[in-house]
Amino acid sequence: xxxxxxxxxxxxxxxxxxxxxxxxxxxxxxxxxxxxxxxxxxxxxxxxxxxxxxxxxxxxxxxxxxxxxxxxxxxxxxxxxxxxxxxxxxxxxxxxxxxxxxxxxxxxxxxxxxxxxxxxxxxxxxxxxxxxxxxxxxxxxxxxxxxxxxxxxxxxxxxxxxxxxxxxxxxxxxxxxxxxxxxxxxxxxxxxxxxxxxxxxxxxxxxxxxxxxxxxxxxxxxxxxxxxxxxxxxxxxxxxxxxxxxxxxxxxxxxxxxxxxxxxxxxxxxxxxxxxxxxxxxxxxxxxxxxx
Ligand code: MG
Numbered sequence: 001x002x003x004x005x006x007x008x009x010x011x012x013x014x015x016x017x018x019x020x021x022x023x024x025x026x027x028x029x030x031x032x033x034x035x036x037x038x039x040x041x042x043x044x045x046x047x048x049x050x051x052x053x054x055x056x057x058x059x060x061x062x063x064x065x066x067x068x069x070x071x072x073x074x075x076x077x078x079x080x081x082x083x084x085x086x087x088x089x090x091x092x093x094x095x096x097x098x099x100x101x102x103x104x105x106x107x108x109x110x111x112x113x114x115x116x117x118x119x120x121x122x123x124x125x126x127x128x129x130x131x132x133x134x135x136x137x138x139x140x141x142x143x144x145x146x147x148x149x150x151x152x153x154x155x156x157x158x159x160x161x162x163x164x165x166x167x168x169x170x171x172x173x174x175x176x177x178x179x180x181x182x183x184x185x186x187x188x189x190x191x192x193x194x195x196x197x198x199x200x201x202x203x204x205x206x207x208x209x210x211x212x213x214x215x216x217x218x219x220x221x222x223x224x225x226x227x228x229x230x231x232x233x234x235x236x237x238x239x240x241x242x243x244x245x246x247x248x249x250x251x252x253x254x255x256x257x258x259x260x261x262x263x264x265x266x267x268x269x270x271x272x273x274x275x276x277x278x279x280x281x282x283x284x285x286x287x288x289x290x291x292x
């Protein structure tokens with residue numbers, strides 16, 4: 001199933017969506033009881049999923065505004081750095097990976113950082129160009145994992161039973177800040193720097209270890225990879241993070257970006273005002289935003 005957060009009839013609600021048919025079923029009607037947003041749906045998902053009925057009249061997707069699937073995560077989005085082999089090499093070669101030596105390009109353990117919830121924007125929302133703050137704006141197409149059942153000390157073997165579904169994340173990055181401040185939080189956390197969506201797709205619809213990840217700047221294909229190339233797979237990421245940090249329903253893990261980001265080119269191809277960045281992942285749709 002695909003779930004979106006939509007604005008419909010002047011209010012925000014969760015809906016089941018069928019993008020091919022162009023239909024959305026607001027969840028209150030489909031379930032016969034109210035749901036208090038996507039986080040509430042995620043927390044109650046196991047209990048309610050069998051009762052969602054799509055026999056009512058859908059609304060047209062053309063009549064609704066689609067928000068990010070989790071418009072305000074309740075805490076920081078967990079992100080993974082340098083998690084595709086080719087990207088790890090291009091990042092280290094670029095000189096923007098502060099202090100990293102060429103022989104240290106491939107991390108031995110997952111690199112985890114985070115982005116604050118306020119960075120999240122929807123498909124189609126403008127990404128704000130941070131004039132006077134950074135002039136090296138880059139994109140990172142990523143598979144986002146949405147945790148369903150929380151837990152601490154989750155083993156690799158159990159990891160997928162804690163995943164509710166997936167969405168697309170664009171881990172926008174100010175490379176100069178990432179490099180100069182020797183820590184990634186600042187350069188990853190500028191306002192509007194986390195486009196997410198367009199919807200959340202439940203885990204039963206996808207093979208997460210075999211998804212094509214593509215990213216265009218305007219009409220130029222920049223990134224084209226498969227999640228099978230991840231250095232640390234999803235179970236390893238969940239085991240690593242949850243070892244000492246309790247994961248909660250609705251937590252999001254952005255699994256890292258493949259090669260082809262702006263700093264992978266020589267000279268770097270940073271985004272300019274007016275550029276459109278579009279991310280597509282098989283089964284998850286397209287996430288497209290203009291830097292303005
Ligand atoms: Mg990233």
